Amino acid sequence: DAGVTQSPTHLIKTRGQQVTLRCSPKSGHDTVSWYQQALGQGPQFIFQYYEEEERQRGNFPDRFSGHQFPNYSSELNVNALLLGDSALYLCASSLTGGPEDIQYFGAGTRLSVL
């Protein structure tokens, strides 16, 4: 049973560029959440997708956008990259209405903006 998978593992971009990160949820899950974790900090919620729509959004600018596909996989897009966007980006999946309120995390994508 595959867990949450994220790609790529590492990414280096320059300021002003755009980036797309990808996430495949755990088998049987239908909800995907994205978090940003700066060095030395706890993860911060970016947004959550369910039924191909953004269900919740954290305090992040519109440069951060996402998408969920019919197979429940998801993408996180960040436009006009800033140095401060350098972080570990974590994807988590869960089953809305399921028996447990647990989000399962992937290993993350480490983004470095130069």
Added chain:
Amino acid sequence: SQQGEEDPQALSIQEGENATMNCSYKTSINNLQWYRQNSGRGLVHLILIRSNEREKHSGRLRVTLDTSKKSSSLLITASRAADTASYFCATESGGSNYKLTFGKGTLLTVNP
């Protein structure tokens, strides 16, 4: 913004000792969860305690929740070197499977 605050920020103990980490939060919650993170990689779920529960056990882990004080503690008994990691508390408010709000974490080092 961070909801929870873990205390202490860092903890160093010897193998075999117990480790206690505390978490405080600000708003009402549905549940509180503890996660472990090794070397800045993915988060591993450890235990979930609901707002109507006061204590929960899972193997060497014991979690308590005091909603009147808006605080929780995680106890790891008989620690091992493999327990070395960062530990985060996360609260869930609103509906089920909604966003998690994390604290800044406690870095636990278990020395062999």
